[in-house]
Structure formats: C-alpha cells, structure tokens
Amino acid sequence: MDHIMIWMAISERRGKPSWIGILIIVPFANFFVPGYLAFSK
Secondary structure: HHHHHHHHHHHHHHOOOOHHHHHHHHHHHHHHHHHHHHOOO
C-alpha cells in the first residue's frame, strides 16, 4: 500500500494528477506509468 502512496506523490511532484499513481496497480498500465511520468513534460 505504501508504494501506491509513493507513486501518487511522484505524479503530483511531476505536475500530473495523483490518480495516475493509482494506475500502478492495474496490470497492463503499470508498464506505462513510470515511462509516462519520466518522459512527459
């Protein structure tokens, strides 16, 4: 559960909505969430 809070905080710090961090628990989306947060402006 803590890793979801960490991903939510990362997405907020990157200027994205916090619900993107919740997508890390979705099986197919968890491949794309880190790349989206890392390479989006």
